Amino acid sequence: AQKITQTQPGMFVQEKEAVTLDCTYDTSDPSYGLFWYKQPSSGEMIFLIYQGSYDQQNATEGRYSLNFQKARKSANLVISASQLGDSAMYFCAMGRGANNLFFGTGTRLTVIP
Amino acid sequence: DGGITQSPKYLFRKEGQNVTLSCEQNLNHDAMYWYRQDPGQGLRLIYYSQIVNDFQKGDIAEGYSVSREKKESFPLTVTSAQKNPTAFYLCASSTRKGVSNQPQHFGDGTRLSIL
Numbered sequence: 190a191q192k193i194t195q196t197q198p199g200m201f202v203q204e205k206e207a208v209t210l211d212c213t214y215d216t217s218d219p220s221y222g223l224f225w226y227k228q229p230s231s232g233e234m235i236f237l238i239y240q241g242s243y244d245q246q247n248a249t250e251g252r253y254s255l256n257f258q259k260a261r262k263s264a265n266l267v268i269s270a271s272q273l274g275d276s277a278m279y280f281c282a283m284g285r286g287a288n289n290l291f292f293g294t295g296t297r298l299t300v301i302p
Numbered sequence: 303d304g305g306i307t308q309s310p311k312y313l314f315r316k317e318g319q320n321v322t323l324s325c326e327q328n329l330n331h332d333a334m335y336w337y338r339q340d341p342g343q344g345l346r347l348i349y350y351s352q353i354v355n356d357f358q359k360g361d362i363a364e365g366y367s368v369s370r371e372k373k374e375s376f377p378l379t380v381t382s383a384q385k386n387p388t389a390f391y392l393c394a395s396s397t398r399k400g401v402s403n404q405p406q407h408f409g410d411g412t413r414l415s416i417l
């Protein structure tokens with residue numbers, strides 16, 4: 190069975206600083222994908238970044254990068270140069286069979302001006 | 303613009319009543335999904351469908367039903383058997399069924415409350 194753990198219920202970061210949101214996972218599948226989504230207060234889920242279990246390099250998308258450490262089963266999201274608009278809930282999720290997603294409980298990020 | 307449309311945005315249910323949440327997508331995606339989100343929690347999978355006229359139960363299907371008569375549409379019915387329906391419901395879709403590396407695209411959600 191899959192498991193996703195996000196141990197930080199809330200995080201604060203100063204505007205223009207970098208922040209790391211933690212995600213650890215557990216699965217017995219040899220092939221899997223890891224996703225990060227952002228959920229603003231309005232409720233929609235916005236896809237940020239994807240990392241495949243066989244990808245050799247860490248994924249990057251603009252200000253978002255994924256620090257993937259397969260042996261430690263961690264897939265932390267790094268947001269560089271934080272902006273006020275980054276304040277939101279952030280969810281780590283694992284892709285499983287039939288492209289279903291299994292979500293963690295999320296981290297609430299607050300960017301301080 | 304392509305996307306996923308959920309309606310209504312807010313819905314109220316009386317005791318013993320069935321209600322249906324609408325989800326329509328014009329992304330030409332094969333797969334569609336329904337999730338439930340409770341306050342302070344992540345999303346949990348209710349039902350999913352990878353092709354028209356076929357769907358499978360997710361982790362919390364009891365008290366819910368779905369249909370997939372058209373590729374674009376995947377309505378969710380919350381039945382009277384669901385004793386705690388108050389939650390935020392999100393619909394999603396993705397391309398390339400059966401592949402675990404495709405991101406899901408989400409609608410804006412429906413907030414369901416009991417009167």
